[in-house]
Amino acid sequence: MSRLIVISNRVQAPSADSNGAQGGLAVALTAALREADGIWFGWSGETGETGDLAFTTYDGVTSATIDLPEQDVDEYYNGYANRTLWPLFHYRLGLTEFERDFQGGYERVNRTFGEKIGPHLRPDDLIWVHDYHLIPLGWVLRQQGLKNRLGFFLHIPWPPTPLLTALPEHRRLVEALFAYDVVGFQTREWLETFHDYVRNQMGGSVGEDDTVTVGGRTITAIACPIGIDAEAFIASANSLNAAATHARMMTSSIGRSMIVGVDRLDYSKGLEERFNGYQRYLETRPDAHTNVYLLQIAPPSRAAVQSYRDIRATLDALSGRINGAFADIDWVPLRYVNQGFPREILAGIYRAARVGLVTPLRDGMNLVAKEYVAAQDPDDPGVLILSRFAGAAEQMEQALLVNPYSADDLADAIEQALVMSREERIARWRPMFGNVRREDVIWWRKRFTAMLAQP
């Protein structure tokens, strides 16, 4: 059997520190790596001179990491990945920074990855590269003469052609994708925007059976939506910790309905627009509003990048204004919490929430939407309000789909969710739950690796 090699910016293999508390993606890939005697390669997250790969094996899974010099971290990770590709691929041209140094650092680190990892690969390894940090890596490995099957999965959206062409080196970036044999996107929509680029910028063609051809090179490009580890999440929602959290939330809300949002603090998640929509709800439904509150959990991320510090400051001010304007002596409309919680606690919070508010402006998939659905009580489920611009909307059409830019749309959806009958809640929830369970992270991983294994 071929080994499976996973390469991503950061490694999330189990370690003595992770205490079994890995995310769904990590769990699914770990299981595959364990079965296939694989290795997970990536950056250690540490700054330092790039030495040899540090190998560790824990709980049957081997990971191998390297440190990166400060300049590389600045130009590759904080620079090209998070200040160029991330905003551009999330349709935020105004936030996108175009610096040659960033691009230089990006290519340099991809070459470093290739040089360090290449010698450890065997001819029949299946190699699966993840996400926008490492698009050129397949090309780097091919330059070394690697003939293996190579796959790439993009966790974020693929931007429309006119946006992508704003990137000076767009052509070079997309050409690098053709070094892979299989390229996976989260949704049909992103796959089609990729097709559009291939046809209109590269003179390529899209064939039957998910093939895409440019010049003499044909690759497979598929939509392969990622899921959550549904069974594990359902078990978390039924755990004692979750039940205790559920009880704690109920006591603290004394009969009020909770609306919940859980997001990394990122401008793509639409938090400012969400707060504005909630404010619109409070302004326009004065009779109803003291019966609800919004709990927004938002652990900070990427604090080295200015646009992330800006969105944090904006939300601090906005949450303060909303509470200042609407709070009463015994009621606070918005609980805004800048910290993360263990998975079972999170599952208990989801279950206690009458409404899950997931309103990114653009999101490759969005796993919180799926976790919220997985955590619900089947006899009395809550209502998912979901942005039509999240990849998850393709699979979860029974949610209340909203335009996250429109405060009125959000306010209307909140009202509709809060008054929805139990019958309708169940009717909407059931098919979504079925999908979350069926198309889970294991389904996703098997589907992609099966494509990759096909000669």
Ligand code: GDG
């Ligand atoms: C990228 C793409 C795509 C958040 N707060 C806590 C916590 N989380 C967990 C959630 C969820 C995960 O983080 C966030 O996943 P998302 O999918 O929502 O978003 P990104 O981080 O932007 O992920 C995205 C994903 O890759 C996978 O392909 O879906 O579109 O942007 O699992 O639960 N977890 C815990 N405590 C928290 O406070 N334990």
